[in-house]
Amino acid sequence: MTSRIAKKRGEWINRDKPLTFQYEGQTVQGYEGDTISSALWAAGINVLGRSFKYHRARGVLSFANHDVNAMMTDGVDTNIRADVWPVADGMDIKAVNTIGGVLKDKNKYIDYLSPFLPVGFYYKTFYKPKSLFPFWEDKIRKAAGLGEVNFNYPRIIKPKKFAHCDVLIIGAGLSGLSAAVKAAEQGLDVIVVDENKQAGGSLTYDYAGEQTTADTLTSLLGKVESNPNIRLITDAYAGGFYGDKLVPLVGKDGITKVWAKSVIVASGAFEQPPVFRYNDLPGVMLGSAAQRLIHRYAVKPFNKGVVVTANDYGYRTALDLASVGVDVVAVIDMRRNGAPRDLSQKVRDKGIAVHISSCIYEVIPTSDKLGVKAVSVCPYDDISAGADSGHTVRLSCDGVAMSAGWAPAAALLYQAGTKMRYDYSVEQFVPDELPEGVFAAGKVNGVFDSKARQLDGQRAAAEAAAFLGKTVDVVTVPKVEMAPPSHPYPIVEHPKGKNFVDFDEDIQVKDFINAAKEGFDNIELMKRFTTVGMGPSQGKHSNMNAIRILARVRQLPVEKIGTTTARPFFHPTPIGHLGGRGFHPHRYTAMHEWHVDNGGVMMDAGMWMRPAYYQYRGRTMSAMEAVQEEALAVRQQAGMIDGSTLGKIEVFGADATEFLERFYTGKFSKQKIGESRIALLLDEAGVMVDDGLAVRVDDEKFYVSTNSSNAATVYREMQRNVQLWGLQVTLVNLTGAMAAMTLAGPKSREILSTLTKADISEASLPDGNMIQAEIAGVDAKVMRVSFVSDLAFEIHVPYKAGLHVWKQIMAAGESHGIRPFGTDVQRLLRLEMGHHLISHDTDGLTNPYEAHSEALLKMDKPFFIGQRSLKIIAKKTLNKKLVNFVLEKDFTGDMPNECNLVIEDGNIKGRVTSIAYSKYLNRVIGFAFVAPEQGSTGSTFSIRTDSGAMVKATVVKAPFFHLLDNDGE
Amino acid sequence: MKLLECPINGIRPISEFTYGGEYRNMPNPDTCSDSEWAAYVHYRNGAPGLKKEWWYHTPSGTWFIAERNTMTDKVNRTYLLGQEEAK
Structure with a gap:
């Protein structure tokens, strides 16, 4: 049986593109533009899933991306939201979390046990004995829960896009589109985003049996589409609100990060269910869900139904239902006054009975418990929330539409830091104090009348324009007198329960009352004990009722209960959208390829890759063997290490000497050209931070090295102190520009002398000195440094010449038994030499007196960093x-x-x-x-x-x- | 705070910056007492409020001062050290 109705104005399906898919082994017809739920519903399939805890049959609830009981898997993706996910030809899907199919789910027995499974049951029952807890945990986890994670999921890298705008408008409903037009008229660059496939918000479904809504949308969309200042993005949701107005828009293919100068939140409101026994049966749905089915997908929600309402929206739904031929048995209004006369008359004119001060006491299920057979209606006092169950009347029907009120879709406003207040004229939380540059308009702002919403959008746009420095007339929104769109307490108690508040987590009214009795009577505690709002819909249809129940239990006004803040993301977002490329760049030295080709075992050293040791010339050795062999080569013949990662900074200018004397502990004023001095750096507390060498290149120029791991920080601190001290000094960071290598060992001089004409004898180049020399045809700095060996040459050449010089030296050393050595070997060699490594042998508290470095402290200088602290430390x-x-x-x-x-x-x-x-x-x-x-x-x-x-x-x-x-x- | 204005390079994403600690006036090391010096080195006021902070724009190597309210995470202004008046 199909419930598809004749072609409707504005429908979202494309009747020229029929398609076929499989649901639970059954072949189903649909159209392009259908969601999974709409196609199934059109085919007369009403059981779309099983609930999380009790495995109850569930159908459509909201059609607004929080029908979390209708979640599907296609074997690759899981937890596909059937209410919003488009059907595709050939799709093969089934409901998640069932055993043996959605109709005969073997876990449905849990529903019969539910009286014995109140909230907190697991915490209290299974914690003793402790040894059995893993057994129970396994059982519970298998029975409860959602889809199974597919660990073979393909890794799909999705791009991150960026966008900028003057005004970002979240929600393309009546107020959002009105705001967009107004803002664009001021010359502002506008982005409007909406999570639905098409723009329009409630204009796409809330017709009340007439065409005026559709006319409004057509004219408004015309203005939006013809305005070049407006970018309209549909099928993407604003995922969260981050500092400096960064809003990620989550689309099907990835995330666009929008930097907005101002933000207008026009995200509307979520319809809230009234609570009564069996309000969860397939066929019982929100009024707006019924309207969405009718107008977006041209599907009849049911054939013979009742509307239960606690506001005027139920009447509008009844008119829509009647307009497509649904036999509406009655409108059951929980309010004592009912709707305004003209609206209720329109409904009566369609032959629909209106019962005020009435409620649905319970829904009577069909014998298989998979649908609605009738409703039991009784008198209701909406102040005491008392149902008179002694006088019930049974109305037979196959569906129920429910409208009890709205909760603002204010997640982003909360995240932005908005203070909210409870407004009794609309029975809703509304923004009270908004952060700078953030505005709210429409239903989220407590404005429901359609004229007023247009004006409210224009008002917000004018305020945003003024915030951005435009001169613009203030728009005022006159207060429209109307009954509150939300009911303060649309909850009907029932001794047998099954009156659901949270459909994600199967939480009933009595669960809240029990939680409060147990002492969890603060909203945050209640949330955690009952898990209300912690399911996939994050309380979009349940938090407001939970707050109302808690307020009544504690006999406090609603605003004293407070709300919980919904964290990003606004809807569940695939991890693949958030994960991206790994932006962890590695730096390669000029000799990197050589190391790899010659068996270098490469390790991360900060951002650099360095060989720890070599599996030299194809030999397989343990790390210990390799390290000892390379170390012995250095002690007995020669070895060479790639030291390009050393920090290398040129310091020059009239005040270069003065600068080094203030920066380091040593003296540099009498240092001769070509000599090096140890450059020990302390922090202000006198703690050792770095040591390197400072070589005087000429009167006003030094070449300073730092430890590899400190290269960036030392350079940064130098820059800060040049500025702070106001000295005439220029710094050039040559760390990446220069390659460096240390040739060490008794044969090193002999090897090096074959590649240079320069005099590198002990007399001309003693330890601690530097010369400029041509090595293998390359202009190089050659320094005697005794870090790993008494006889060692540190050779610095431009990056591009690094590999050439390295290869030449290795070739020249071949006959002397030269070996390349890695960082692990360097550690051993310097240990043999008795050189400590700062921040390896010292820590964040070590001062030079503790590390026998007193000789490096020139305390008679007027100032150096850490000197004043050392004077205090020296006394202790x-x-x-x-x-x-x-x-x-x-x-x-x-x-x-x-x-x-x-x-x-x-x-x-x-x-x-x-x-x-x-x-x-x-x-x-x-x-x-x-x-x-x-x-x-x-x-x-x-x-x-x-x-x-x-x-x-x-x-x-x-x-x-x-x-x-x-x-x- | 996701964006910060470098006085040289304009507004840039925060990932390009390094925090350099609170700006503090160093007492004269020759005349201050040991306890004054120790307080300068070790004590920080953790109470939220308007702070003068060092920030470093890494790609360009620019140090500057940001006046930031650590309660609201709003930056009032940024300027190069010593150019506070010009701004």
């Missing part, structure tokens, strides 16, 4: 000391790790900061913080290993090479 007793230690010869016990504690008499005295076995020395060596009294050469201390064993360590001098000559103890 030292409480820790960084020392070099060695484990006993041929140590074979439990190997300590970095961060293992130094323990003495059960007290923590310090910790290991570096430790390694050196094959060259055949000893385990390291650095540790110890108590000052343990710090003198030859004293011993104990390290507690991961397993709890205590290992004896002895303090020795650095470098560690004296261990080769004697026992060092």
Whole structure:
């Protein structure tokens, strides 16, 4: 049986494009433009899903993207929202969360157990004994819940787009479109967004049996479409409101981030269900859902129905139902006064009975419980919310349309920081104080009359224009006297319950009353205990009724209960929309390809990729073997490391020396050209931050290096202090522009001399000095640096020449047994040399006195960063000391790790900061913080290993090479 | 706050900026007491309100001062150090 009706003006379906799809194994016809729900409903299929908890049959509720009981899966995507998702030819779908199909769901027995399953049941029942909880959890999780996640989901990268505008209008209904036209007339650049397939909001369905609504829409859309200042975006929703008016618009294909200079929220209102027993049966739907079915999809909601209402909208729905041939048995008005005379007369003229001060006491289900057989109507007192169940009348019907009121779609207003107040003239929360540049118009602003909504949109647009600096006349919206569009308490109690408030989570009236009795009588607590508003619709149809119930239970006015803020996103948003490309760029040095080709085991080092060690020339070695081999090569022949990641900063200008003297702890004024000095950087508290070398290039120019990991921060701090101190200094960050490599080992001079004519003898280029020289035909800075070895050359060349010079040196060293070495090897080599690494061997509290760096502090200078703090620290007793230690010869016990504690008499005295076995020395060596009294050469201390064993360590001098000559103890 | 105005480069997304801490006037290290100095180095007023802050526009390497209300996260104005009056 099909419920499709004759072609209607404004319908969204394309009758020229019929299509076919499968639902639960059944073949269904539809049209292009149909949603899954509308096509199924047109085909007479009314059971669209099973509820979350009790597995009750459910149909259409809102048709407004919160019919969360009608969720489908096609095997790839899950939780497809049938009320809004378009049908496609050949689609094969079924309802989620059923066993054995939606009609015969084997879990429906849970509904019969529901009296024994009040909210909080799980918390109270299954927590003892604890050992059985995983068993119950598994059962509950399988029975309750939504669709199953498909872990083989294809990764689809969706683009992020950006857009800018003067005015972003959220909602293309009567007020939103009116605002758009007005704003565009002021010359403003306008974006209007609407989540529906077509613009118009309630103008697309709330006809009340007439054509004036459609006429209004046609003329308004004409003005919008002809205005080049307006961009109308449909089928996308404003997902959230972020700082500086950033609003992501979520479309089918991805997100557009809109930066708006002002925002008008004209998002309308969600229709709210009245609450009575069996208000969830398939066939019972909101009035606006019935109107959407009729006017958008040309589908008859039911054949013989009743309308239950607590406002005038039910009458409008009744007129729409009658206009398409539905036999409307009665309008049941819960209010004592009913509708205005002209409206109720129009309804009566159609032969429809109107019963005021009445309610639906309960819906009588069909025998299979899958539909409506009749309704039981009784007198109702709308002040006491009392139903007189002693005088019920049964009206047979197959459908119910319900209209009880509205809740503002104010999620974005809340997120923007709007203060709301409860307005008794409309029985609704409305904006009270709006943030700067944010405006509200239409139903979300408590304005319901159609003339007034147009004016309210224009008013908001005028205010936005004024905010943006336009001169524009103020628009006033006259107050229209009308009955409140929402009922203050449309809730009918029933001793047998099943009067649903939250359709997502199957929460009944008594659940709220019980929650309050248990002490969860604050809205936030009640939300968490009952889970109201925590389902996929996020309370769009349930929060308002929950607040009203709680207010009545606590005998407080509604505004004292408060509301909860709906967080982004406004509708569930696929993770794929939010995830994007991984923007984690890596920096490659000039020699990167060479490392990879020669077995370099590449590791992340900040943003850089660096080899930790090499599986050199195709040999498979453990990390330990490789590290020791490379280290031995450096000690016995030669090795080379790519040091391009070092921070390299040129400091020049008339005040360059003055700047370095203030910035670093050392003295630079008497430094000769070509000499280097250690550049130790402290923070204002005197804590060690970085160390590098400063080489004087000429009188007013220094070439300064920093640790690789600090390159960006040191450069940044230099820039800040140049500005702060007002010095004549220019800084150039050459970190990426220069490649650097360190050639180290006893054969290094011999190797390097084959590639240069420059004199690099000990006399001409002693340790700590630099020359400009041509290396392998490339102009280079060559520096003697003894970080990893006594004899080592640091060679800096322009990035583009890096690979060439590297290859030339490797070739020249071939006959000397040269090996490339990685960062893990560098760590071992510098440890053997006794050089600590700042921020590895020191931490965020370590001062230079604790790390035997006093010699680098020129306290007689007028100022350097950290100097004043050091003067205070120097007066205090030292409480820790960084020392070099060695484990006993041929140590074979439990190997300590970095961060293992130094323990003495059960007290923590310090910790290991570096430790390694050196094959060259055949000893385990390291650095540790110890108590000052343990710090003198030859004293011993104990390290507690991961397993709890205590290992004896002895303090020795650095470098560690004296261990080769004697026992060092 | 998702946007910030760099005095040199105009309004840019916040991802281009690095926060540099509150701007504080350093006491004269030669004349201040130890406790005055320690207070300058270690104490920060966490109470929300209008603060002068250092901000750094990373791509261009520009340090500047932003006057930001940390309660509302609104920036009143930004300027290069020492050019407060010109703005």
